Amino acid sequence: MVLDDLGDYLKGTLKKIANAVHIDKKLIKEVVRDIQRALLQADVNVKLVLELSKKIEQRALEEKPPAGMSSREHVIHIVYDELVDILGDSRELPVKKQIIMMVGLYGQGKTTTCGKIAIYFKKKGLRPVLIAGDVHRPAAYEQLKQIADQVNVPFYGDKKEKNAVKVVKKGLEEFKRNSDVIIVDTSGRHKLEDALIDEMKDIFKATKPDEKLLVMDAAVGQQAGPQAKAFNDAIDITGIVLTKLDGTAKGGGALSAAAEVGAPIVFIGTGEHAKDFESFDPAGFISRLLGMGDIKALLEKAEESFKGKDAEKTARRIMSGKFTLHDMYDQMDMLKGMGSLKKVAEMLPGGFPGKGKVKDTDMDDTENKLAKFRVIMDSMTDDEMNDPSIIRSSRINRIAKGAGVENRNVKELLKYYKMTKRMMKGFSGNRKMRKNLMKQLDFGN
Ligand SMILES: Nc1nc2c(ncn2[C@@H]2O[C@H](COP(=O)(O)OP(=O)(O)OP(=O)(O)O)[C@@H](O)[C@H]2O)c(=O)[nH]1
Ligand SMILES: [Mg+2]
Incomplete structure (x- = not known):
């Protein structure tokens, strides 16, 4: 599980609520302070943390529990609700024939994610294929080919061709029949510069993708927001993939900042291996983070x-x-x-x-x-x-x-x-x- 520390901290806080004899102002203030501390430690934006804690406090003090719900349960649900809310909307990629173009800065996990998405659609019963649109880095071709072999899906690339648009066009032609989900890998740059944008736009025109997925390393923390915004302004991304959530305590920052941009987070990467990948659903994510199953049992007992x-x-x-x-x-x-x-x-x-x-x-x-x-x-x-x-x-x-x-x-x-x-x-x-x-x-x- 990613964000273990944050999860442990929040679980402790919810247990405090579940075991409290009285839900009063003092307890609510204490709980809100705990949550603030936990979120700040996970790098969530200060302004967002303050807004969120104010909302939790206000709702917990003012709202009456709905019929059949105890005040303990009610406060826990408010905390859950508000946390889900900062993770933005939920979106799943449709299970249908489509073209997906992967974009992102250098080394963020684009190529690895191509393989993970191929497996995702394979499991849904579709036929995914991979196209090596990264013609700049010499090893990129081999890397994607290897991944295609590993996950056992068809692959198209041209080691000698230095024009990405040509490669992608040929690949699309090759896979016109006998494929459902065409995944196009592209090359990264150190920063969002004109050359990258121009190439992205050219490939975009040649590919006409249904989805443009931005791949970002979660270690960028709150920089995820501005970065996603820049890409979104340039090419209108349709979804965000946050990778390497396993390796950073800043995950809360990247998740909340990316969610704020308006493009939904569709997947998260939680390790180097193909299996370390999941659809991102804010409600399910928070539910697991807070251990809502355990809390429910605890509440019933209390x-x-x-x-x-x-x-x-x-x-x-x-x-x-x-x-x-x-x-x-x-x-x-x-x-x-x-x-x-x-x-x-x-x-x-x-x-x-x-x-x-x-x-x-x-x-x-x-x-x-x-x-x-x-x-x-x-x-x-x-x-x-x-x-x-x-x-x-x-x-x-x-x-x-x-x-x-x-x-x-x-x-x-x-x-x-x-x-x-x-x-x-x-x-x-x-x-x-x-x-x-x-x-x-x-x-x-
Ligand atoms: N721990 C961890 N490592 C990951 C994850 N996703 C990718 N990586 C690793 O990150 C490194 C870079 O991944 P790539 O897929 O090559 O990144 P890229 O964006 O294609 O890089 P360029 O093509 O060079 O721009 C590799 O060592 C991957 O194994 C993840 O979710 N968790
Ligand atoms: Mg790559």
């Missing part, structure tokens, strides 16, 4: 233990005799989470909500009813939840409308609340009963 703690807190509050609709809401959540509604119902004086021994069908009705109650409570204000006695007819109208139910359903909820409150009072007044319930709920006392 949620379970938190649920226990929250439930205990709610139970103790209820026992203390103070009982609002908020408490009832929590209590309903708690009971649902524990799946022990029946157990509790049977202990309640007079049953719950009816009388006598509780039947399973009664319990199903109760579950349905509770789900409806929850929707109704969701359309109440905080004041109403804290002090349900203020809910009179005009409020009942509004709440029913908001929840999409009948007025009688709201009244039913209020009746149920009063009844439960009375029962809770009974509990709080009766030490033995209280102790018994706590024990039944497995909280000891």
Whole structure:
């Protein structure tokens, strides 16, 4: 895996979130600082890091988790989202007949990448071929020929011809039939100079490629941005291949800078060998970097233990005799989470909500009813939840409308609340009963 250090650091940070008892401002600030430090160490642009951390902080503090998501999960998802965002759009080369022209500065990995792309399309069931359009470096012909032999694809080159356009034209003619993906290697220069641009344009005219892929060594770090921009301005590149991500701690810089240019990163090279190559998908990349699979398992475990703690807190509050609709809401959540509604119902004086021994069908009705109650409570204000006695007819109208139910359903909820409150009072007044319930709920006392 590339960017190991960055990955380890970020994983540690996410674990901190997953294991936190409370997600508060202090923790979020700490997490954001951790992320800043990690990204700066991986050479991501300072301005970008600041923008990103500001966004994470703002979203984590202001956004409410969507239904069914805990606040821990939510913050982790925000971090993930924003990291994916800085890696730009995802694009895969289409699996179809096409001509691909490789461009880039000297020694960046163009020729090696030709072989890797040939394998990529071979695996997709297409017939790739290679053309040696680098006529300047004497060894370039041999190098590409060797690669073609290794990956077992047809090759065209002319060792004696010094005109790249002529070679490419002949190669295209040769492969007009019996090929699907024609990959044209070109020569590099030390810098983006007129001679390189002129030759690129000539080859471009002769080739009419579908794709112009810029190959860049990730070790250039943030220089990847300006470099990609210069090539893009000159010949409109359609994709970027970042190579040698295995050999640099600056990978974060190259990845984020290249992504900013507007041409998508389509592949990354992670080693010298043909197998060290992958399609670049920002979401998948970040997911792996953060170890999202592990984090998910960790979160599930943490949620379970938190649920226990929250439930205990709610139970103790209820026992203390103070009982609002908020408490009832929590209590309903708690009971649902524990799946022990029946157990509790049977202990309640007079049953719950009816009388006598509780039947399973009664319990199903109760579950349905509770789900409806929850929707109704969701359309109440905080004041109403804290002090349900203020809910009179005009409020009942509004709440029913908001929840999409009948007025009688709201009244039913209020009746149920009063009844439960009375029962809770009974509990709080009766030490033995209280102790018994706590024990039944497995909280000891
Ligand atoms: N570690 C590592 N090395 C790579 C990767 N890609 C290419 N290389 C190595 O980088 C060196 C240069 O690669 P080439 O493919 O010859 O580069 P080029 O852009 O064709 O170079 P010129 O044709 O001379 O401009 C070779 O030694 C490759 O083995 C990669 O992803 N990881
Ligand atoms: Mg080359």
